[in-house]
Amino acid sequence: MKSNRRKFITTTAALAASTIAASAMPSSDYQKDEFPVVHHVFFWLKNPGSIEDRDKLVAGVKTLAKIETIKKIKVGVVASTEKRDVVDNSWAVSELMFFSDLAGQATYQTHPVHLEFIKNCSHLWEKVIVYDAVDA
Template identity: 35%
Template sequence: MSALSRRKFLAAASLAAIATTASGLSKRAAAKQSLMHIVYYWLKNPASEADKQKLIDGLHELVTVKQIKYHHIGVPQVFVEGDPQKSYHVSLLMVFEEAGDIDVYHKDPIHAKFVKECGDLWGKIVKADSLAV
């Protein structure tokens, strides 16, 4: 299998795994067009385990926002050198029952506290949102 087709396969398999995990949401939630919000964080100081743990601890508090129906906080699983999207340090996946819930989440004081306390830890973030169809 060529590197490009292997990467396409791994990307498709990753998306399928996320979709399968999130499928625990009710059919009613899917009918309301649930939203998956994915964030990848690159630390300013990747050698600092303390910074990484502070970010992870902050994320665990962040996901207590009541609009979040499911979450996953993770780190890259490196099993093949050079796979796409393995350069990030911490990831966050959140599922909202309705697409509009993300707007409420962004205004929640818990979100503001997270950004204030942890915002200086990352040098780069990449966000992606996906609506259920």
């Protein structure tokens, strides 16, 4: 009886441990993001050497986080990474936003906070490029 009980406990513990380990491993299947719509914007400053203008633009972009349809936002500046032909580091500030759906991204475009950002900060940039994508 003790032998069967001990065998049962050992088998159950091993099975539980392997289940936990398997669930912790990343899945080899591609899984779509919970926020499948991506809006990535790059800004070039009118005064590219101005840290003050860059910081004003960064602060302005961060105000966009108040828009309820933006599920996640990242604001960045050029990283000091290796210089390669495929790397474009001519821009100054970027915003990377994630939305649940295209309707949320459309709401963002006409939202008063976004329009206020454009009004308050557009004098800082000379060029803007936008890349929009959805999960494939």
